[in-house]
Amino acid sequence: MRAFCPRLLLALSFACLAAKTTAYVVGGAVMHHGALALDPRNFNSSLPNATDAATALHYAALHAGLFIQGLEPEILVLITPHGLALTQPYLLYSNPSAEGSVDVDTWLPCSLPPCVYNASARIDVPLSKQLETSLAGHKLNVMTLSGFGAPGDGTLPLPLAWGEVIPLYFIGRAYSEPERTDHPLSAYPILSESYLRRRIAGRKHHQSLSTRTSSGRIAGNGDRATTAATTAGSLPRLVILSLPSRRYNHSVDMVPELLALGAGLFAELDSLNERIAVVVSGDLAHTWDPEGPYGFSVHAERFDTAVLQWARNLDRDALLKTAAKNVLEAKSCGFPGMVILQGLMDHVKPDNMHSVLLEYGHPSYYGMMCAVFDFQGDA
DSSP: OOOOOHHHHHHHHHHHHTTTOHHHHHEEEEEEOGGGTGGGGGGSSSSHHHHHHHHHHHHHHHHHHHHHHOOOOOOOEEEEEESOOOSSEEEEESSSSEEEEEEEGGGGGOSSSOOOOEEEBBBBBHHHHHHHHHHTTTTTOEEOOSSSSTTTSSSEEEOOOHHHHHHHHHHHHHHOOOSSSSHHHHHHHOHHHHHHHHHOOOHHHHHHHHHTTTTTSSOOSSTTTTTTOOOOGOOOOOEEEETTTTTTHHHTHHHHHHHHHHHHHHHHTTTSOOOEEEEOOOBSSSSTTTEEEEEEOTTHHHHHHHHHHHHHHHHHIIIIIIIIIHHHHHHHHHHHHHHHHHHHHHHSOOOOOEEEEEEEEEEEOOOEEEEEEOTTTTT
């Protein structure tokens, strides 16, 4: 299932560069956070074309990172479904820093390093506090969270996990390898599932992966302790918004407040004199595999198809009606964040919005997607 258009993505990249002096919410992305896509060579599956699909998703995430970097944001808002959470309020991280890691062995056997992926971030504490105040004025249940010291001045970083580390890793690749951002399409070719099925031969595929280094590219050798790191200094300042734990069973009931939260974020962020990008970390239906932890549901395909329609065509009803109708049975961690993004996009001029669905697949029991959104029109 494809919607990738190289010419459109290239046009969006040029638009990003052309509009770099304008300050507002300039665009964003929805990015998967599956560990299997960090290095697809470690993902061994008996499902047909599963490794090829994971590889396509890996390259799509690289392109999403390049797109975000091309927007030249000064602030990156990361919406996560797997962060620190309370039952009711949305949390804005409010320590000066956050850091964490993903150990691939937690998810699947890692035989080819790096097996540990680290990320650190500089949190924009003043903006997080400003958002808390302004969103409370919209009667939204949002609060800042700090620890290990006085509010906003914690001496230790707040923890990050897979929902934050994996998107930040792929975004950080674009910032740590600036020489690869001049020609993004040729630097990291997007490989569709159909292309991979037809064209990837073992040696060529292996060589394309094994030539990367452990400092930021896929590592092909070294010991298991080798790590890949995304450092705070290589990224824009971050605002991290974590969803409440009630999203697990009540995401449909939350739709009105999620839309209101997106609208409130847009109102506050778009008024700032800085360029801002919004990234939603999330995966799609988790009920594709009868042997998976959540079993199989016919709603998985219905949900994912609707989300793809939304990402491809900016079809609001596909997300808020069709996907919402199926999400409880499909079990998607990404749905609430996408609704927040939709609430934000409701206040972007329609003529200024463009989207590209980079890749979709379900190589494991859950659906994974990368899509990018440009809010700059013809700028």
